[in-house]
Amino acid sequence: EAQVTQNPRYLITVTGKKLTVTCSQNMNHEYMSWYRQDPGLGLRQIYYSMNVEVTDKGDVPEGYKVSRKEKRNFPLILESPSPNQTSLYFCASSSRQGANTGELFFGEGSRLTVL
Amino acid sequence: AQSVAQPEDQVNVAEGNPLTVKCTYSVSGNPYLFWYVQYPNRGLQFLLKYITGDNLVKGSYGFEAEFNKSQTSFHLKKPSALVSDSALYFCAVRDGPGSARQLTFGSGTQLTVLP
Numbered sequence: 001e002a003q004v005t006q007n008p009r010y011l012i013t014v015t016g017k018k019l020t021v022t023c024s025q026n027m028n029h030e031y032m033s034w035y036r037q038d039p040g041l042g043l044r045q046i047y048y049s050m051n052v053e054v055t056d057k058g059d060v061p062e063g064y065k066v067s068r069k070e071k072r073n074f075p076l077i078l079e080s081p082s083p084n085q086t087s088l089y090f091c092a093s094s095s096r097q098g099a100n101t102g103e104l105f106f107g108e109g110s111r112l113t114v115l
Numbered sequence: 116a117q118s119v120a121q122p123e124d125q126v127n128v129a130e131g132n133p134l135t136v137k138c139t140y141s142v143s144g145n146p147y148l149f150w151y152v153q154y155p156n157r158g159l160q161f162l163l164k165y166i167t168g169d170n171l172v173k174g175s176y177g178f179e180a181e182f183n184k185s186q187t188s189f190h191l192k193k194p195s196a197l198v199s200d201s202a203l204y205f206c207a208v209r210d211g212p213g214s215a216r217q218l219t220f221g222s223g224t225q226l227t228v229l230p
Contacts, residue, residue, distance in 0.1 A: 004158070035220075040124075042205060043159075043220040090158055101166065102149050102209055102218050106158030 002027045006091050006107035013081055014115050021076045021110045023091030031099035032074040033058070034066065036087040037109075043090065049074055050099075081114040088112075117142045117210040121221040128196050129229050136191040136224045138206030148189040149207040149218070150180055159205060165189060176200070196228045 004025045013019055025032065033048035035058075045058030049068040063085055065077040074093075078085060088111050092104040118141045128134045140146055147166055151159040163174025170182045180191045191204060206221040 040222050042222040045218075092159075100212065102147055102164060102207065103161050104151075104159070104218075106151075106160070108156065108158045 002105070004091055004093050004105050004107035006089075006110045008110060009108065010111050012113045012115065015082055016080050019078050019081060019112075021078075021089055021091075021112070023074045023076065023107060024072050025074075025091075025093040025105070026072065027093065027095070027105065028071065029093040029098075029105070030071070030096045031094040032068065033092045033104070034064070034074070034076045035090045035092065036060065037090060038087050046076065046089075078112075081112075083114050086112060086114050117146075117208055117217075117219050119206050119208045119219055119221040121204075121206055121224045123224050124222075125225045125227070127227045127229060130198055131195055134193050134196040134200070134226065134228070136204050136206075136226060138189045138191065138221060139187050140189060140206075140208040141187060142208060142210040144211040146187075146189075147209040147211065148180070148182060149209075150174065150178070150189075150191050151205045151207060151220075152176075153203040153205065153223075155202070162191075162204075198228045198230050201226055201228045 007022045030051045034046040035043040037043050044060045047066040049055045091107040094104050120139050149164045150162040153159045163172050165172045165182045173179045178193050203223050205223050207218045209217045
């Protein structure tokens, strides 16, 4: 089954404790991206990657890091989480053609709470 | 700059009645327009898109959307609502051809279909 898998789905952590949210897709997609969803603000892009070893900042990259060492994986790293990073995070992927037309496949989300 | 607005946070409709979820946009060129749906505890799912051609676009689950250039709108519609249509709906826009990185999402509209 084609899917985008995120882990963990739920996480409560404390300020300053490094964490990683993993994202893996099994569709051989070139394009991957991370979003955060906050009430009243919709989805805002954090980072995206057009292919292996190619990453770039989205609209709200501060406080986040990413890497794309393999095509299927695109982890989101919070080196020193702060309470304003409490949010619902989504990973998305797309083929090169899908990326050009805006058709994204989304994971089920990771709800992060930073105390 | 591109932007999208969903003027209603919440829409309630009785089962069997027609539903409309509103979206207006602002771009400098020709818009690429999208609707996504988010069911509880799930990621976003692509519903439909308008790139060019017929102003009435048909998508998944019986949904359709009408592109109106003069009113800069792309409202989502369904002739007969189902309780299972209850979900959060996002409109997204991109200013012409490019990549999914350039999608701007609206803040979302919660649709509740009452039995």
